[in-house]
Amino acid sequence: MVVALLQTWTWIVVGIMMVYAFRHWRFTWNRISARQRPYYQDLLDSELPHVTVIVPMHNEAQVAKKLLEALIDSNYPRELLEVIPVDDQSGDATPALVYEYSQQYSFIRPIYNLQGERGKAHALNRALSLASNEIVLVFDADYTPGRDLIRELAMAFIDPEVGAVMGRVVPRNSAVNLLTRLLSLERSGGYQVDQQARYNLDLFPQYGGTVGGFRRSVVVEMGGFDALTLAEDTDLTVRLFIDGWRVLYANRAECYEEVPENWNARFTQLRRWARGHNRAFFAHIVPLMRSRKLSFVQKVDGALLLFIYTVPPVLLSGIAVNALLFYMGAIPVVPGIIFAFFVVAYNAFGNFAPVFEVGAAELLDGARERLLLLPYLFYLFLFNSWAVTTGAIDAFGDFVKTRKANWDKTKRAGAANAAP
Amino acid sequence: MSTPATASTIKPPAVKQPSTNRGLREIITPHRSYRRLPVTSTGALTTIPVVLLVELAVILCAQRALDAMSAFASFVAAHENIATRPFADPFLFVTTHPMTFAMRHSDWIELCTVMFVCLVAVVALSIWTKIAAPIRFFVNLNLLLIAGAALYLLLVGRLGYDSAAFSELMVRTALFTWLIMPLFVGLFASLFPFTIWQRLLFIVITVAYDVPLSIVRYGLFVAILGKTSSIAMTDLYLVFGPLLDAIPIICFFSLFLVRVARSLEERRAVWGWL
Numbered sequence: 001m002v003v004a005l006l007q008t009w010t011w012i013v014v015g016i017m018m019v020y021a022f023r024h025w026r027f028t029w030n031r032i033s034a035r036q037r038p039y040y041q042d043l044l045d046s047e048l049p050h051v052t053v054i055v056p057m058h059n060e061a062q063v064a065k066k067l068l069e070a071l072i073d074s075n076y077p078r079e080l081l082e083v084i085p086v087d088d089q090s091g092d093a094t095p096a097l098v099y100e101y102s103q104q105y106s107f108i109r110p111i112y113n114l115q116g117e118r119g120k121a122h123a124l125n126r127a128l129s130l131a132s133n134e135i136v137l138v139f140d141a142d143y144t145p146g147r148d149l150i151r152e153l154a155m156a157f158i159d160p161e162v163g164a165v166m167g168r169v170v171p172r173n174s175a176v177n178l179l180t181r182l183l184s185l186e187r188s189g190g191y192q193v194d195q196q197a198r199y200n201l202d203l204f205p206q207y208g209g210t211v212g213g214f215r216r217s218v219v220v221e222m223g224g225f226d227a228l229t230l231a232e233d234t235d236l237t238v239r240l241f242i243d244g245w246r247v248l249y250a251n252r253a254e255c256y257e258e259v260p261e262n263w264n265a266r267f268t269q270l271r272r273w274a275r276g277h278n279r280a281f282f283a284h285i286v287p288l289m290r291s292r293k294l295s296f297v298q299k300v301d302g303a304l305l306l307f308i309y310t311v312p313p314v315l316l317s318g319i320a321v322n323a324l325l326f327y328m329g330a331i332p333v334v335p336g337i338i339f340a341f342f343v344v345a346y347n348a349f350g351n352f353a354p355v356f357e358v359g360a361a362e363l364l365d366g367a368r369e370r371l372l373l374l375p376y377l378f379y380l381f382l383f384n385s386w387a388v389t390t391g392a393i394d395a396f397g398d399f400v401k402t403r404k405a406n407w408d409k410t411k412r413a414g415a416a417n418a419a420p
Numbered sequence: 421m422s423t424p425a426t427a428s429t430i431k432p433p434a435v436k437q438p439s440t441n442r443g444l445r446e447i448i449t450p451h452r453s454y455r456r457l458p459v460t461s462t463g464a465l466t467t468i469p470v471v472l473l474v475e476l477a478v479i480l481c482a483q484r485a486l487d488a489m490s491a492f493a494s495f496v497a498a499h500e501n502i503a504t505r506p507f508a509d510p511f512l513f514v515t516t517h518p519m520t521f522a523m524r525h526s527d528w529i530e531l532c533t534v535m536f537v538c539l540v541a542v543v544a545l546s547i548w549t550k551i552a553a554p555i556r557f558f559v560n561l562n563l564l565l566i567a568g569a570a571l572y573l574l575l576v577g578r579l580g581y582d583s584a585a586f587s588e589l590m591v592r593t594a595l596f597t598w599l600i601m602p603l604f605v606g607l608f609a610s611l612f613p614f615t616i617w618q619r620l621l622f623i624v625i626t627v628a629y630d631v632p633l634s635i636v637r638y639g640l641f642v643a644i645l646g647k648t649s650s651i652a653m654t655d656l657y658l659v660f661g662p663l664l665d666a667i668p669i670i671c672f673f674s675l676f677l678v679r680v681a682r683s684l685e686e687r688r689a690v691w692g693w694l
Binding site: 025028029031032033034036168192196251252254263264267319322323324326327328329330331333334336337338340341343344345348355356359360362363364365366367368369371372373374375377378379380381382383386 | 460558653
């Protein structure tokens with residue numbers, strides 16, 4: 001009986017891995033061979049919308065200057081632009097820096113959150129209550145937007161059905177060490193292929209919380225960002241889809257970011273993402289499946305997207321079950337081998353962006369020798385799996401105890417102030 | 421001494437000829453966000469006969485490869501003075517020759533010691549952060565599998581696999597791996613703009629590499645288990661078994677992709693626009 005149950009679980013895990021591997025195979029095939037769905041940035045529209053850019057900041061003195069300079073340098077008309085840096089109880093020179101810029105440029109209107117609740121969702125809610133414009137773009141402080149980026153993202157909102165838009169994130173510090181190089185590969189697969197294919201196929205492109213934007217009125221009407229969540233981006237994406245809004249992905253709208261340069265920072269980041277994402281999974285899976293505004297295929301893809309941070313714990317459980325079956329002398333040979341192969345196909349070489357997806361993305365990006373790094377993605381396998389599993393356990397605890405999670409900010413290395 | 425310039429030696433300045441259809445002749449490489457690869461369904465479908473061809477080759481050569489596997493393991497065991505007794509095991513379309521080999525029995529003191537050492541090492545590696553986290557996690561996984569086996573042996577008395585069953589499992593795993601691998605590699609190959617020869621080479625080379633890998637690994641496992649005890653058996657199979665077979669696929673895959681990238685760079689006209 002126990003053996004049968006364990007073997008069944010192995011088959012279930014194999015099934016899950018196969019579903020995800022084929023889902024991403026489909027995405028890769030679509031991205032590299034099918035006709036791509038155009039974005040709106042080629043629209044020549046003289047009536048650009050008024051835009052508010054919100055930048056949540058907590059101890060960002062190392063990186064904030066670069067971002068503010070980039071926003072000042074943007075070619076978006078100043079009279080249509082408002083920048084709200086939200087200093088979220090920083091203990092460093094961030095408030096002074098922001099104040100200095102606000103004195104020089106009237107369109108920079110900072111908010112100082114000196115006490116009370118903090119965290120990205122709180123910072124966004126405060127900024128939303130004071131924002132003057134309907135179209136809101138969000139950047140993290142370690143990002144460096146190009147001159148055209150605000151226009152490229154804002155253009156999408158000319159379409160009244162668009163609720164949110166997401167641009168492409170490109171690591172700026174990818175040459176620092178092996179970790180940053182591997183993260184650069186993962187980002188490439190995740191945006192160049194995964195997000196674009198989901199946009200092409202009219203599935204579930206995700207608003208990523210930064211290098212993107214949304215309609216202020218829609219978010220305010222939804223009650224703002226959920227302060228209990230650490231993944232306000234996933235939360236907003238799903239809520240928008242459930243309400244029938246469209247979320248777009250703009251592959252051409254590239255923005256540069258600083259990826260974590262050490263293992264501790266990466267572990268904390270992944271754990272936080274997993275915690276927030278799984279929390280969104282618990283909160284939204286039922287409303288998503290019951291939504292009447294989504295097609296069946298969109299519901300399936302949305303469910304798979306929400307479940308994605310639950311896959312690593314499931315995978316680790318599969319390894320544990322296989323070990324137990326081996327101790328008992330009952331390991332099933334064929335599912336065992338298929339399990340190993342599909343672990344490799346989906347998760348062992350790349351975190352949610354399988355190795356073939358990363359390979360395709362790098363080819364599209366014009367990479368050559370960098371492709372030789374693909375086998376090194378295996379180095380991250382157990383690390384990613386364990387980080388996500390701890391986050392999933394945290395999320396389960398949060399859900400059961402309805403407790404609020406603390407925002408563990410990713411530590412910056414400060415590469416943003418270096419030359420790009 | 422330079423010759424003074426005369427009217428006959430002075431060349432008239434070059435007149436820039438107006439180019440015709442300049443815009444049409446230039447190859448404008450699309451920005452990376454607008455690119456597509458030169459992949460077609462027909463090209464991808466050529467993977468199917470290639471996979472079938474390799475499958476046929478595997479079926480034809482499997483018996484010899486499995487015999488070589490048993491022969492090499494017997495040779496290693498003989499070299500290490502491990503007593504073995506092969507037996508015939510008809511399986512699918514082949515007759516395999518797994519073997520019974522002598523394994524040392526671990527007493528409870530040894531099992532407790534192994535468990536203690538493994539757990540102390542896991543705790544130490546969790547605290548000591550000088551080593552990169554992925555390496556620590558990988559070592560910890562191995563240690564936990566070994567500690568788990570020791571605990572199971574302590575509680576139950578023996579693992580589910582004796583030497584004969586483990587040998588049979590290894591041989592069958594190798595056969596299934598060779599059979600599944602072409603299909604799996606074919607899925608990868610179908611996505612990319614490989615030529616039919618590149619597809620064939622990619623699939624053949626991964627399977628061809630896996631055969632000696634399986635043979636050598638089986639011999640090593642027999643030697644390790646014959647010299648130690650069954651404590652390490654689970655770790656050997658789960659970490660260095662089928663999972664290890666899949667890793668070279670990615671290595672070959674990356675090498676072939678570099679080749680494709682070079683070819684795309686040389687033939688910029690192949691980039692597709694939206």
